[in-house]
Amino acid sequence: MRPVSRLPQTIKQLLASGKATSFTTITGHIRSIRRQKQVTFALIDDGSCAEGLQAVLKNCSDSLTFGTAVRLNGKLIPSRGPGQDIELLVDSAEVVGPCDPSTYPLQAHSGNTTEFLRSNLHLRLRTQLMQQTMRLRADLKSAIESFLNASGFVYCHTPIITGIDAEGGGESFRVEEGKEFFGAPAHLTVSSQLHLEAFQAALGRVYTLSPCFRAERSMTGRHLAEFWMLEAEWTSSSLDELCGFVEDMLKHAIGDTLDHAWPRVTFHDAIKILEASQQSFAFPPHPSQPLQSEHEKYLAEVHFKGPVFVINYPKAMKPFYMRANDDGETVACFDLLVPRVGELIGGSVREEREDALRRNMLQAGLISEGDMAENAYSSYLSLRQHGSLPHMGFGMGFERLLVWIGAEKGLVETGSVREAVGMPRWKGRMGIRHNTQLDSTEWISLLKRLC
Template sequence: MNEGSLDDAEHHFFSKEAYLTVSSQLHLEAVAYAHSRVYTLSPSFRAERSQTSRHLAEFWILEAEWAFTQRVEDLCDIVEDAIKYTVRSTVVQESEEDGELAARVERIFALGYAWTRMSYTDAVELLRIAHAKEQSRFAFEPEWGKGLQSEHEKWLAEEAGGPVFVTDYPSALKPFYMRTNSDGETVACFDLLVPGIGELVGGSLREERLHMLDQAMEKIGLLGRDEYKWYRELRKFGGAPHGGFGLGFERMVSAVTGEPNVRECIAMPRWAGRMLL
């Protein structure tokens, strides 16, 4: 290494500071404008020091993005059909010698039924009623405007008797790129909650209106930053309504196999404080 400060541009591999990504989504949005429907299965990285059975520092995620979709319901339809097809074709049909596995997967994924869908507002109301009836059932009291905890997500899925889509979260709880609903308070998004796992898939319509995107970016101090110039220009110089989702691969393996810890669902697990080179 040449002498000089590590902060000098010439000593950075990309001529400036760069970071590991938690998602390929923003780049997929650009590619979707050209090819309409695109996807990637790639490693992503989590900055939070989460030490739970559901979190890894490095995990694999299947992300899909497509142009011209304008309804959250359409995103939910695609996710539900895709997961049911995958489970049926790779687990149920191949489990002739393990009827118990097939039965468990059929039950968890409610393959014979349409999955429940509810708004975040309705979900919080159900949680509040349960919390009041069962004398402080939850460690974290449900409240509109706060994120759903793991205990909330698992309870909702168990009560629904299978996977449940929770839609239209408050904008303050979600990233800036999600499309703002007409109420001005929520965004067009969904989380898919699965019994025993909690969140398995998250997705949304993306904000294709430049002025609305600018407002969202300004709120969190991103407007005007060079790193996002190309992303804004996707809207400024032409685009289309679009949306997509991300599915955690290790969580999918966990749901199918019944292994409760995602660290057992990947060959070389890495989490905060542990990494095998």
């Protein structure tokens, strides 16, 4: 049954209908205003679309300025000018939120810099670029969820407060009251994967899109302290199926109707490509070292000129939960590399065999030999002791997806995840307003990157 809303139509809905009406009311901000002798033209923005709606006023008050919030009553009539089929002929105008142009930080034609807008996040969202980015974010979320739901996946709410670190990197935020309140150390989750695997054992195909937190001290445009992660798990053990599903999901989300498959290359073959490239990398590629961001971008942007799956990494480079391949040296995993971003998604076949997982956890120092005491990882190992199914999954940083797709659509211009979320948090930045001050170490790091 098609949902019916009692809410008045948005500007997007009115423009889509293209119909003149006897009477309508529009509420929004003035994006621009142009005064002539007998008539004034104002472009009204309610956030629903990029175009806005032109309003025609015959008696215009001086209080109607850029940024002012207004409620306009009038008739939708056929537009006399190009660009829109209809415009609003205003009968009455009410200022519901005055805006002093002399103090409004967002000036109409001042060319506000990226850093200035980051320091005024509460107003940055009103810029056209950020509005379009937020709408794209919503559209991508809806498209991905529709694909997962149609594929039989169940959405699950996973915990934010946890006692386990899925990656084992030690970059989690600790909850100070955790031990006193919960009886054990507690952290903000860095990944929902280990909990999601418990949901998978019960429900088969599951996913979550939830906030994750990492005490990431890097000042690059690829990392945030708070970000959103799409994670999915399901019953299977085929790396080929895993890569194919991820490719189908993303092609559905971005509207890619081309029939060609994204290439796949093993980690060792990727190293050979990099070594043969004759590029001057800051970190020379080596089979015993992980790929760096510069390597990932070269593979996706220069060599393959598009998305590429790098599969079968050395076991020593990856976390304890990945299933070993028959060679005993590599694990059944992938990283999907895309232009402008590098790594977008990481996934793997999970180690479902109790004995193999126990050895991995011992080597990682997560459990102790002969120690039968319960610890934070006991429940994860217990899943393998009671009817374990072969399963696999992936995790995708949602902001990185926005950077990749947003750049293709002319959005997220800086290529930074900080422009892909409404209220970004990173080292030294949390509030919606910020006075830009970096300490000496951060300034040196920033200057090195710029040079």
